[in-house]
Amino acid sequence: MANGSRQAAWEFFGAELKRRREDAGFTQVELGTRVFVSGGYIGQFEQAIRKPQLDVAQRIDSALQTDGIFERLCKKLIDDRRYADYFAQAAELEALATKICDFAPALVPGLLQTPVYARSVTLAMNPFASDEYIEDKVSGRMERQRVLNDATRPLYWVVLHEHVLRIPVGRPVEMAQQLEHVAALARERTVLVQVLPYKVGAYAVMNGTLRLMEFADAPPTAYTEAVYSGNLLDDPAVVKRATAAYDLIRAAALPPEASLALIDAAAEDFRRCESTS
Structure with a gap:
């Protein structure tokens, strides 16, 4: 489903929610109380500013006695095979964010990946998948990156663990190109990049990636x-x-200029590795 038609479908979801809520005689606050969100959230759902998570849609159905219509709509709208099921809603919000802060402990974040790097990562995680499946995933990731080219692009701040610079993904020359791409985006001031070096040791978030997103009206x-x-x-x-954890990571990371120098050095190491292989 294209972005425009997907947004139109969420607008239908919101309009239908408003109609069913009013038919039931509930204010936004009253419905919000019944589904454990604020009345303001209900208003944002109705305006298609924010998309409800599936469990919220299920509670809305229960409160409004709508026989599962909002659950079914929600499942349909987040069912996009370009993205993993658990990431689809985060991808929707990404396009609306005014600020995004990422911490990446092992891999370059999707918004900064080159097509070759994205393909290598996807294939490594799906070794028996068809070429069509792999290309769908890579295409979806490249499409997401358009948010960084928009005039209203979000402020994007990324902290990469040094693992990201050292783990080879694809051939050495491809890894060098990926790191050079990250450095180029930083120098163009499209993204602010810091590196959390090995010498820091333990850090605030030890068990996976962390992303923070801010919005104009949510x-x-x-x-x-x-x-x-x-x-x-x-x-x-x-x-x-989560914000406090990110602040601790950011405080422990190298300053931007030192981070760029480390990224450049890692890229050069991969270049030398390629030339001697």
Whole structure:
């Protein structure tokens, strides 16, 4: 489903939610109380500013006695084979964010990957998949990157663990090109990049990726990801703790210029490795 038609479908979801809520005689606050979100969230769902998570859609069906219509709509809209099921909603929010902060402990984040790197990562995780499946995943990742080319692109701040610079993905020359791509985006001021070096030792988030997203008209969210699972978190207390963890990581990371120097050095190491292989 194209982005335009997907947004139109979410607008239908919102309009239908408003109609069913009003037919039931609930205010936004009253419905929000019944489904354990704020009335403001209900308003954002109705305006298609924010998309409800599946469990919220299920509670809306229960509160409004709508026989599962919102659950079915939600499942249909987040069923995009370009993205893993657990990441689809985070991908939707990514396009609406005014600021994104990523911590990557092992791999270059999707928004910064080259097609060759993305293909190598996807194939490594899906060694028996068809070429069509691999290309769908790579295409989806490249499409996401358009958000960084928009005039209204979000502020994008990335902290890479030094693992990301040292783990070879693909051939050495391809890894060098990936690191050079990250450095080029940083020098163009499309993204602010820092590296968390090995010498730091233990760090605030030890069990997976962390992403923070801020929005113009909605509360911030946090997204964490581990092995074949992801969690989109919008509880204010949890987001506050995640933000504090990110701040600790950022404080321990190298400054931007030193980070770029380390990225350049790692790319050069891969170049030399390629020439001697």
